[in-house]
Amino acid sequence: MNDSDGPCHPDTQTPRHPRTALVTGGAGLIGSHIVDRALAAGWDVRILDNLQRQTHRDGKPPWVSREAEFVRGDVRNRKVWERALEGIDVVFHQAAYGGYMPEIAKFIDSNGVGTALMLETIRDRELPVRKVVVASSQAVYNEGAYRCPDDGHFYGRTRPIAQLERGDFAMHCPTCGAASAPAPTDEEAPTGGENVYAISKMVQERLAVSWGRATGIPVVALRYSCTYGPRQSLFNPYTGVIAIFCTRLANDLPPVVYEDGRQSRDLIYVEDVARANLLVANDPRADGQIFNVGTGEAAGIGDLARLLAAKLGKPIEPEIPGAFRPGEMRALISDASRIGKLGFAPRVALDEGIGRYLDWVRAQGPIAEYFGRAERMLRRRRVVKRARQ
Numbered sequence: 001m002n003d004s005d006g007p008c009h010p011d012t013q014t015p016r017h018p019r020t021a022l023v024t025g026g027a028g029l030i031g032s033h034i035v036d037r038a039l040a041a042g043w044d045v046r047i048l049d050n051l052q053r054q055t056h057r058d059g060k061p062p063w064v065s066r067e068a069e070f071v072r073g074d075v076r077n078r079k080v081w082e083r084a085l086e087g088i089d090v091v092f093h094q095a096a097y098g099g100y101m102p103e104i105a106k107f108i109d110s111n112g113v114g115t116a117l118m119l120e121t122i123r124d125r126e127l128p129v130r131k132v133v134v135a136s137s138q139a140v141y142n143e144g145a146y147r148c149p150d151d152g153h154f155y156g157r158t159r160p161i162a163q164l165e166r167g168d169f170a171m172h173c174p175t176c177g178a179a180s181a182p183a184p185t186d187e188e189a190p191t192g193g194e195n196v197y198a199i200s201k202m203v204q205e206r207l208a209v210s211w212g213r214a215t216g217i218p219v220v221a222l223r224y225s226c227t228y229g230p231r232q233s234l235f236n237p238y239t240g241v242i243a244i245f246c247t248r249l250a251n252d253l254p255p256v257v258y259e260d261g262r263q264s265r266d267l268i269y270v271e272d273v274a275r276a277n278l279l280v281a282n283d284p285r286a287d288g289q290i291f292n293v294g295t296g297e298a299a300g301i302g303d304l305a306r307l308l309a310a311k312l313g314k315p316i317e318p319e320i321p322g323a324f325r326p327g328e329m330r331a332l333i334s335d336a337s338r339i340g341k342l343g344f345a346p347r348v349a350l351d352e353g354i355g356r357y358l359d360w361v362r363a364q365g366p367i368a369e370y371f372g373r374a375e376r377m378l379r380r381r382r383v384v385k386r387a388r389q
Helices: 027-039 080-083 106-124 160-166 196-215 241-250 270-284 301-311 348-361 371-378
Strands: 020-024 044-049 069-072 091-093 131-137 146-147 154-155 181-185 219-224 226-228 267-269 292-293 329-333
Touching: 020 027, 027 044, 027 270, 027 348, 069 080, 069 371, 080 106, 091 106, 091 270, 106 131, 106 196, 106 292, 131 270, 196 219, 219 270, 226 241, 226 270, 226 348, 226 371, 241 301, 241 348, 267 270, 267 348, 301 348, 348 371
Parallel strands: 020 044, 020 091, 044 069, 091 131, 131 219, 181 329, 219 292, 226 267
Antiparallel strands: 146 154, 146 181
């Protein structure tokens, strides 16, 4: 099997019988692209979204398809789930409270309890749901994988706050102490997470996968790399590094880069992530498995800020104040070879994807800047700290 658009590909072929999908968070970045792709493949689609104001400041966005049924509701409400799940074959559970924010209880309530209510509703009402695809995250890893020049491959551990306060941001080899280079991270890397978002996504993933094993209803968890592209909220100052940098640059302000700017992420275009969802929904070989969804390539965050500035015609260097966020990983490059065996491969390279995103940003009209005020609040609540040196 290859990941082509040909007539035999499972996410484009005509199904033998009509299928109905529920896409939670279906007005958001990833959810809305899953909706579009499912509709194009002939599915009936229902969207569940609470249109949280922090992300959807102007209400339901114009890209929400009128071909899909829209249910406005909160995943923390059991009655909402009962309504949303009626007559559904496949659930794409994308709804989540995300980013670096100080609300501990809301993360656990939305991502953990909300998912638990979905699973209970399917089980207790004996609904004919045939598969659940749950959006997990690379954030569930404690750290990425690394390679020491002398001692070889190892999985990183969360860097101590005392180390970060000294301005030492490197990942050191646990054997010899040498600064080490990132390596692709596979699905067997240690998980757990060290910030509340990561913990809540780990809870969400484990609840869903273990529930699937117990009930016999297939569950697939997709650990997304950093996803970007058109429809990424320009209002939310807590999530989406490319969107945040763009709002700063559009207002002639420097992007604020944490640590030393040499930390890196695997950045994947949203349409590739949507294709991965439809692929695993249609392929029984994916059932019960966990997959990384990424490109296998690293982008330095400082370099990313400079690239965006150049493409926007803003000769503004990033601001690197030596601040850091406790529990954030230094680097992560996704090893996506497991989902690759199902035929998946990303199609949109970073330069092309950023170009498409910036075209969309330019079409949005004047853009406000929300990050500065948000960061001051995060510093007060010690979600962001500054190194002493």
